Structures are given as structure tokens and as C-alpha cells.
Amino acid sequence: MLRIRAKSPELFDSLLPEELRKLPEELERVNELLDNPAIVEPFIKRFNVLMGRPCVPIETYVRLMYLKFRHQLGYETLVAEVSDSYAWRRFCGIGYNDRMPDSTTLIKLTHKYGEETIKELHNALIAGLKAKRLIRGRKIRMDTTVVEANVHYPTDASVLTDGLRRMYKQMGHIAKSGLRLGRSYKKVKKLLFSISQHLRKRSNASQDKVRKINKNIISIANAVISKVRDVIKNKKGISKHRKNIISNTASITQQVAAQSLERMDGIKPQYRIVSIHDPEARPIVKGKLDKPVQFGRIAAIVQDESGYITVAQAHQGNPAEVNMTQQLVNEHQDVCSCKVKAIAADTGFSSDENIQALARSGIKHIGIPARGKPMPEVRKKQKQTWFKKLRAFRAGIEGVISFLKRSFGFGRSMLRGNTGTSVWVSWAVITANLYRFGKNI
Template identity: 25%
Template sequence: MYRKKDKKTQELFKDLMPWGGKLNENNRWLRLQELVPWEELEAEYSKYFSENRGRPGLDSQLVIGTICIKHMLKLSDEDAVEQVLENPYMQAFCGLESFATENLFNDSSLSKLRKRLGKKYFRQLEKKVLEVLKERKIIKARGVLVDATIFPSNVRFPTDTGLLNEVREWLVKQIKEIQKSAGVKWIRTRCRKARNEYLSFSKKRKKTKKAVREITKHMLQYVRRNVEQAANLIEEIRVKGTEVKEVIHRKIEIIELIFKQQLDMYRRKSHNVKDRIVSYAQPEVRPMVRGKAGKPVEFGPKAELSLVDGYMFLDWLSFDNFNEAKKLAESIKRYTERFGKKPEKMIGDGIYGNRDNRNYLKGEQIRSALKPLGRKSKTQEYQKEKCWIKKQQRIRNQIEGFIGHAKEHFGLNKIRYRIDGGSEIWVRMGLLAMNLDTTLKRLPAR
């Protein structure tokens, strides 16, 4: 259930200080509060709750405000809730009328609400804030800069033996729990022997190819044995009328796929396989070969980004290593949806300069800062266009800096959400936090 409250004509923090102190109107949180359309967001927020059943949900401004604070300051859920409790300006941003001195809510509620709201709600949040920026003429849309990047997921660097040992440990844990709850005959999982073998291998300073191949073979044998044991055990208790949770079935399916991939690579003496799973906890993550210095391979979703007047937006996000040149039309479409018009110019690096994109931009009457094809000309018009393209390509470097800034200061160097659609939520909120920070620098002091 969700109840709306009237927030009009209420004095801000009436009982905050007994000596009649006031909050500084130039504080960033009070200025940001005016940029977020809380009432419109509350109308969307209330749709995710029953009208007359259950306990009343947390106030929308309190929840969304805390999530914004979390991403703007790179905090954990626990620290974000603690910061709001300690800071009167943050409490004002979150819509509280008086200073709260006790816990507002449990930090686990944020995770549950993100899961309930889903990525669709956070798309609406981004859209509503953008409408305010356009209405107040803070953002001026003329051209668009496009680029792609990888936002790394919070996964351990994958190794074949480590991944197999991880799934083996999970299988053994589930087998023991099912045996204990169902009261069936105890099964020998050989978990102690497998653990000792893995620890002995992992402690080696230098791991030879022969040693790696040997431990991989043993881990494959243990996993195959434990998968068969788990399947037989689940079938045994099912006959007796007991069913295991659906999530266990899904995880066993993932483990079987991991086993098939690892067995295939072991037999072929290779380290490549199609749609390779590198993390048991996040099976959607794929290795992205980028070939960049220091990071030849990255693990996380690939994003197509647009930069408009210093504001960055997410156009496309996928765990597949797509060709960003094929997403240019998608970026132009998203720009048109956001601003109600086509961009005057498009600036991108050389990968966007294929013939399909050139023909598309020409058909849409969008000027492109792409190096012209064919022979060089000595005409004045050609030289003038060449100078303009060089100037625009220098401007293109801005988007590289903005991407680095987002990763360094707004938590996009590591995606930590693991819920369904969590990667998109994390990226959108990180970009929204950066856009709000950009807006703060443009707003005049009161």
C-alpha cells in the first residue's frame, strides 16, 4: 500500500533547531531539490504499490532522494542511509519536514525497492529530470557526441579452476542442506578432498600448464559427480512430495552450462568458447576484448553513450560485444525522443564513418564531423570543410573525459547491483548523478 501526503505550504524543518536557526538556501541539496519533479515521480512510484492493501510503503522522495545521494557521493546503501540521518540538508532533499534523529528505514529496503521498481522507473526518473532541465533552459541541445565504453561489473577476475571450484562449493552446500531438511541417506561429495586439492594448487607460486590442466581435470570430475548427485537427490525428494525452490533449478542449469563449456575447452585445449560464462553469480557477464593498453579484456556491459551540451545519456546497453557503428541510428532516435528534434551535427570517432552511417546522416540532413572518403581536393570548399571537421574532432575528445569522470567520481568503474536489470539501473543513476552535478555548477547562486 502507498499513501500520498500533502507537501504544500509546509515550513521546512520547523523544529530543526530550538534556537530558531535556518538552513542555508545556497546549499547544494536544497538547490538540487528544485530540479527533481517529486510529485510526478510520486505518481509513478505509487503505481508499484496496492491502493488499500498491506503496510504503507516508504515515501517516494525519501527513497529516490537517498538513492541519488548514494550515487552522487559513491556510498554504499548503509552509508547513504547513515549520511541522510546525520545531515539536515540531505533530509530536506529527501522531503522530511522535521529533523529525524532515529533510523529512517533499514538499508535493505533500498535493494528491495530497486528490485520492485525495476529499470523502467529509473528511465522515467531520468526523463522527468531532463524535462525540468529543458523547461528551465539549462540544457541547450544542438549537436551530439557519441561513443561507446565498457562499464566493468563487480566480478572476480575469472580463471577456469576458480570458476569450477566456486560452483562445486555451491553444489556441495545445496546437497548438504537438502539432505538435512529431507532426512535422506547421506551422500559422499568428496568435498574435503576437492578443497585440499584446490588449496594446494592455488598456493603454488608458479602454476605450470601441466598443473593447471591436471587440477582442471580433477575439478571437472568433482563438478560432474556433484551435479549428478544433486539431480538424483532432487528427484528422490520430489517422489516423496517435496519440491526445491525454482532458483535452485535455475542455478543448476547455469552450472551444467558452465560444465559443458569448461569440458569443451579442456578437450580442445583451448580458452575460447562462444558465449563464455565467466561468473557464476552473474552469468550474463561476458569477456569483452577491447585491446586497450592495460586492459585488453574487460568484464561488464558495453554501453553506447551520447553527450549533449555537457550532459551524458545512455542510448544502448548490452552484455554482447556489439559494433557501436551499427547503433548510431539508435542514438539519433534517442536524441530525437529526448529533445523533440534531430541534432544539427553528429561527432564521433572513425568507427562511425562507414558508408551506411554516412548515407543515413545525409538522408536525415545531419551534418557529420567524419573524415571524408575518396581523394583529397584542393577546392576552397573542401579545405573549409576539412578545417571544420578537425575542429569538431578536437571537441570530440570531451566525451572521453566525461566517461573517465563518470567512472572515477560517480561509481561507474564498477557495477555493484546484481538484481535483474541492475546494471542498467546503476549506469543510469551514475549518469544522472553526474548530470545533476553538472547542473549545480551552472545554477546561479541565490
């Protein structure tokens, strides 16, 4: 059953000193902005059910998630910290005698509410800021960055080992399966260690040995997959849910084994799986010296001249920025209900088609540098004062991205999958906007 509002203050509340009844200035302002019926409307529209156990109130959940991303806390740490703080309990609407929500409950609710609900929450927040005349939305800047998946650096052998480890744990839940995967898993771990020993030598002979070890690991993985599939097919008493989990892991591990053979033959797989736990993550090359290859997804953000982020999107793989330009501008105009007059972006968003489309839509000043050596008329435009100001304005979004990654966990998603990353990106941006309003920046 959906609950919207938290409990009203208790009688015990009036006995507390005034210092304990007063929220910090930041939380007071955030509470004021969140105390808006439009904030809970997306949840009511999708999850307004009158049957079942009462869930965590929506107002409490939203405020808990703000504290989680604001202070970059894990769910268990969040529950412990809120439980121990009068101010945070009061901010979240949790009575001093009330039991805190379990960390697992918050995790399940985050997955349950999903991507679309949180996006609508973000849009409602932007509408509230616009109603307070804090957002104009006439001048914007945009950029993309990598949101890394929570995975280790992948090699073919290590990803296969992860698949075997996961199947080993999952088969442990099946009583009397008849499989002894522990031996195969331990053997693969020893082979994985021997690979690191051979790679230290950096000789042709050691490279040949590594190839042989990789083939051995692939053959062991294929044999284990075959045995696991036989068990879940023939053994009775295994739940459908358990079968689906094990079959999915076996299928992903088999794809990793196949792509490993392709890579050994010099063939580059079109969609390389870099993680068993997050198979939708992709390798992304951004040209950074410290991180030549990153693994995750691309996030695109749009910020207006007031400093609030109006649009945040997560994309699988590494799509070209030039294909996002018009989509980002259109979404910003829909969210803010306004017409953009000036736009600033880097060369990645530039193309003749985009420049012409933006000009036709009524954008007067387009501060996007042309690719390559510009034509004389383009060079003349780029020397004008308004273009130079937009170019300087665009540079500020690099600092915004850095701030998001340092302060709100924007750089690495702790949620798996494309949907999970989109939810993570949206919450990080919502928290950043609330923080800006709370600090009155």
C-alpha cells in the first residue's frame, strides 16, 4: 500500500529544546522545495495501490535518497546515520520512537520505482524551481562524460572466472545437485594466477603459454556450463526463478567463452561483454592518459545559466555526441517550457545539419565550434564577442561534471544495467540541484 506523507510531529517533539527542533538551513530549504504535491505525483500515478502492507512514505523515501547521495552513503550506513541523528530523523519525517526502514527495503524500493518515475520526479523538481523563478532556461551548455560501471578491469580469463564463481555459488543453493564445481573453480583460479606470473616475463614463449592457459580455461568453462544445464534441465524441485538465474549466468558465461576464442583468433567482437554482473556495460575510449579505456556508459547533461541541471541522460556504449544535440535541446525546452536563445557545446556536438536545425528552431546564438578548419565566414563568426563569451561559458561545465563526480557519486554507478545507471544518474543530478537550492548558491 502506497503511503505519501510521513507522520506529523509527536507530543514528545514539543518537549525538546528549540535547537533540536530546528533543522539546519540547508535541510530547511530542501524540505521547503520537496514539500510540493507535484513531487509525489509520479509515484501516485504508477504505484497508488490500497492493498498490502504500508510501504515507506514517499516523502521519507525521497529525503532519505537525498541524504544518501548528498553524503555518498551506502544504504546500511544511511539507515544507521539517520537513526542516530535528531535533525535527519526530523527532516525525513521519522518519529523518534519509530523504527527506521531496513536498508534492504530502500534497495527494493529504488529498483521498484525505476527509471521513468525518477525522471518525472526530476522534471517536477525543475518545474518547482522554475515556478520560483530560479531557472530561466534561455542559455544552456551541454557535455557528456563516462559513468563507470562498478566492475574490475576485465580480461577474458578473469571474466570467465567470475562466471564460474557465480555458477558455483548459485548451484550451492540446489540440494544434492551431484555437481562438484568447487574443483573446477579452484583449478581456474590457479590458472588465472599462473597467467599473471607468465605475463611478468614478457617473452614470446610466455605469450604462447598464456594462450594455452586461456584455451584451457575456456574448455573448463564450456564443460561446466554443459553440466550445469543438464542439472537444471533434469533435476526436479528447482524453482523457476532459480532456473532462470542459473540459465542466464550460464548463457552470459558461454558468450564470454565464445568472444574469448574470437579475440584469440584476432577477431574483434561487436559487443564485448566486460562483466558477468553487468553485461550491458561497454568499453569506452575517451583518450585519457590515466584511463585509456573505461567501462560503463555515457551520461549527457544540460545546464542552464542559473547553474541547475535540467537534463540528464544515460546511454549505452559510446554514442556520438553529434547525434544527441537536437534531442538534448528539445528535452530541455520541454522540461523548462521555454525557448532556448543561446547554446554552448564542444566540437563533438557540431555538424552542419545540427547547426542548421538549431538555427531553424529559433536559437539566435549557437556557440558550437566547427570541425576541422573552418570556412572564412565561420571563422569570422567565431571571432565575434558573443561566440567568445559562449565558448568561455561552455568551459564551466567541465567543473560541473567534476563536482558531480566528487560530491555526488556521479562517476561510478552502484546500480547495475542500463536502467540502474539511468536511475543512479537521475538521483545524483536531483541531489545536486537540491544541494544548490539548499545552499542558496
